[in-house]
Amino acid sequence: MYVYGSKDRLFINTTLGCRSRCSYCYLPSLDYELGASNLMIKDSDYVIGMVESRSDFIQGKKGTIISLGCYSECWDEPVRESTVALITYFLRKGNPVQFATKRYVACEDIEQVSKLISWRGQLSIFISSTTLTKWNSIERGTDSPDIRFRSFDLTKKTGVPVYLYIKPIIKSVTISDLNKYVDIVKNKDVSGVIIGSKFIMSNESNNNKLAPISNGKLKYSKKSKEEEYMYMTFSQKVLTFTESVQAIDYWRNYA
Numbered sequence: 001m002y003v004y005g006s007k008d009r010l011f012i013n014t015t016l017g018c019r020s021r022c023s024y025c026y027l028p029s030l031d032y033e034l035g036a037s038n039l040m041i042k043d044s045d046y047v048i049g050m051v052e053s054r055s056d057f058i059q060g061k062k063g064t065i066i067s068l069g070c071y072s073e074c075w076d077e078p079v080r081e082s083t084v085a086l087i088t089y090f091l092r093k094g095n096p097v098q099f100a101t102k103r104y105v106a107c108e109d110i111e112q113v114s115k116l117i118s119w120r121g122q123l124s125i126f127i128s129s130t131t132l133t134k135w136n137s138i139e140r141g142t143d144s145p146d147i148r149f150r151s152f153d154l155t156k157k158t159g160v161p162v163y164l165y166i167k168p169i170i171k172s173v174t175i176s177d178l179n180k181y182v183d184i185v186k187n188k189d190v191s192g193v194i195i196g197s198k199f200i201m202s203n204e205s206n207n208n209k210l211a212p213i214s215n216g217k218l219k220y221s222k223k224s225k226e227e228e229y230m231y232m233t234f235s236q237k238v239l240t241f242t243e244s245v246q247a248i249d250y251w252r253n254y255a
């Protein structure tokens with residue numbers, strides 16, 4: 001599904017599937033391919049047309065949040081140009097725009113679009129990571145954390161907030177890198193941290209709310225003790241949220 005959501009938040013993809021192969025990725029449970037050798041990429045104008053033809057899209061700062069790439073890696077090299085076109089279009093509309101990625105986001109790719117930002121926090125970037133020491137086996141085909149985390153240099157140069165996005169917390173794995181993550185927050189220009197829950201199939205038993213994507217197929221897993229501990233640790237040091245939209249609401253409502 002290239003466009004999915006509601007008046008509050010629309011998820012937009014110009015491709016479906018991903019060339020990487022993260023072991024915890026939910027895409028296969030939605031029948032999208034991992035390790036895809038050939039991505040079919042839709043023209044950004046086609047996808048924009050799909051958004052504009054919806055009656056629930058609301059323009060402007062308090063309008064629909066535009067989240068790029070829930071069924072794809074929107075900053076992968078073949079997809080990047082169409083992602084930049086979407087960012088350009090929706091920044092001009094005044095809407096909040098966000099994306100999460102496991103790729104390096106270079107300053108020169110953001111510099112031009114950052115000039116279109118009309119309110120602080122309108123564009124926000126989430127650098128996703130669930131493991132540092134086991135990156136090579138768990139997040140196969142992504143940029144290494146070292147390369148990925150160079151994206152935190154963006155904030156000083158462009159004013160775009162860049163968050164450390166730790167989701168999902170993998171049992172016994174993510175927490176084992178906690179001190180290293182804390183060092184990253186200390187030493188890099190990290191605008192905040194998201195500690196997010198895993199999505200599981202909605203037929204698994206718990207009473208948690210449905211995920212904002214997937215048409216009812218996925219829901220949030222129960223928060224683990226490790227997740228709570230990580231949240232508590234970061235919240236004592238830096239702005240910390242459990243969902244990326246809270247970072248947007250922070251900027252558009254309070255900052």
Ligand code: SF4
Nearest residue numbers: 018020021022025072
């Ligand atoms: S980069 Fe994202 S979309 Fe691609 S396999 Fe990893 S988690 Fe899935």
